[in-house]
Amino acid sequence: MISFEMTDQQKQVKELVHWFAKTEMRPLSLPSDKAGVVPMEWLNKVNAMGISLSTSVVGGDSRKKSSDGGAADDPETTRQTNRLGVIASEEMGWGDAAIALSLPGPGLGGPPVQTSGTPEQKQRFLGMFKKDKARWGAYALTEPGAGSDVSGIRTTARKVDGGYLLNGQKVFITNGGRASWVVAFATIDPSLGRAGHRAFVVEQGTPGFTCTRLSHKMGMRASETAELLFEDCFVPDENLLGGESYYAAKASGPSGFRVAMATFDTTRPMVAAMAIGIARAAYEYTLDYVREEYPKAGRSFQIACEKLANMKTDIEAARLLTWEAAWMSDAGKPNTKEAAMCKAYAGKAALSICAQCLELLGPVGLEGHLVEKLYRDVKVYDIFEGTNQIQHLIIARRLYEREGLRI
Known part of the structure; x- marks a missing residue:
């Protein structure tokens, strides 16, 4: 049964994140909103401190292995990953939600890699987030004609030798312009409906993959929101999230x-x-x-x-x-x-x-x-x-x- 009393570890996380939100985030709140961006020097500083809104601190799937594909170090921490996540997220939101979403880390792209990626993909795409350099991941699902109705995505993935060619547009993608990679959802055949959906990790610099615009918004102004375009963008087989074996032959099997x-x-x-x-x-x-x-x-x-x-x-x-x-x-x-x-x-x-x-x-x-x-x-x-x-x-x-x- 759920306990409403926080453990000592949860209290420590709450106190630490609240301190960070109060002393580091809140003073930047209004200036960053006015400028429409979080200062890069500050982002580099907090990255060196090892603080991020990522699967290593917030969210992730506690039933899986650690981000490097190996066994999790602390069983107790593993059992309460998501509980720790929401405690930390509340304090981040209290400090400044736009700045929180701007923190280096895999972001919303982390959970699908953590839950569905192969051990090699977890190591490759989550292992790059280290203190030496600020990096971002992103999650590209929403399209101009498919927002909340996820089943309506029209970005296509055509199978070719050694991989897939992606064509389509994604909008409202947090950190999409500066992400080292994005988890992009596409369909191999629109007639298959949801069964045709696939998830790909598309890396920055891939030919045919571009950021076409950064959005200007009413709120969350300091958070980067991008529009992404895929034009005959070749994604190798090893970047299909979970690998070919993950997607069962039957329509009832796993899908993007x-x-x-x-x-x-x-x-x-x-x-x-x-x-x-x-x-x-x-x-x-x-x-x-x-x-x-x-x-x-x-x-x-x-x-x-x-x-x-x-x-x-x-x-x-x-x-x-x-x-x-x-x-x-x-x-x-x-x-x-x-x-x-x-x-x-x-x-x-x-x-x-x-x-x-x-x-x-x-x-x-x-x-x-x-x-x-x-x-x-x-x-x-x-x-x-x-x-x-x-x-x-x-x-x-x-x-x-x-x-x-x-x-």
Whole structure:
């Protein structure tokens, strides 16, 4: 049964990451948002410190081996990898979510390599993330015509001698422009539907693979978001994630679609935790403001107290849903429904909390203020990794799967 009491190790991780978020991330928050980029010298510094939002610290599959393909060193740490991940992710979100996504490391590309890659692929693609140089990985799934509906991807992978030729476009790819490699999803035959999906690791510098644009966004401005183009991009067989043997001959066997969905089961709790961190940052600032600036009597103070109480309740509820989803993953239990539930609830609650905080701050929270930035940043947490509507659809499907109903 899940324990709501943190272990000593979890407390230490929380304290360490909170210290880093407070002393290193928060001072850069507003300047990086204004500049639209995190300073490279700072990224190199934290990379040398060994701090990253990666599978080695956040997320990954605790049921698998370590990133180098060998046995994990610490069985206790391995059993709580995802729980540690969501604890750290919340503190990162509290510090600055855009900066957190900019930290060197495999990023969202890490989990599919960790869970589906061969030992050689894990060593090759995850082993490169060392302190000597800042490097990034990326996860390329979304397309102009296929966002939350992953089954609709149209990037193609045509088999040729020694590999595949990829053709298509990917959009909204975090760190896609500077990534050493991206996990790109494509279909070998659109008529096969999900069974035709495959996942490839495409390395930077591969002919036919280019970054065509860096997006300018309402929020998360310091986080790099790229559009990628594949034009007869040759990817060798050894870069097919999992290898040819991973994909069963029968349509019911493994596919790139399953790789993508397994990744979401791991990453959605992390995304939910970051949304909680953003909401907590806005709530804490507003709570202090109300304590110091609001008159301690009158209707306005009563309304503020009621709103703050509801915010605190939503933060705690979202955190418990997120911890449950992470605990299930660590325990080897299917958590698709729980991952969708925490993502849907946390994203919606965090957006509402930040909006209410702006209302309570009034003119103080206008442009250039921390809470105004948090409000712009948090909106995407109701969208990426699957929109709120898609999360509800996933939950409904799990509720009715015993009845055999297709929703």
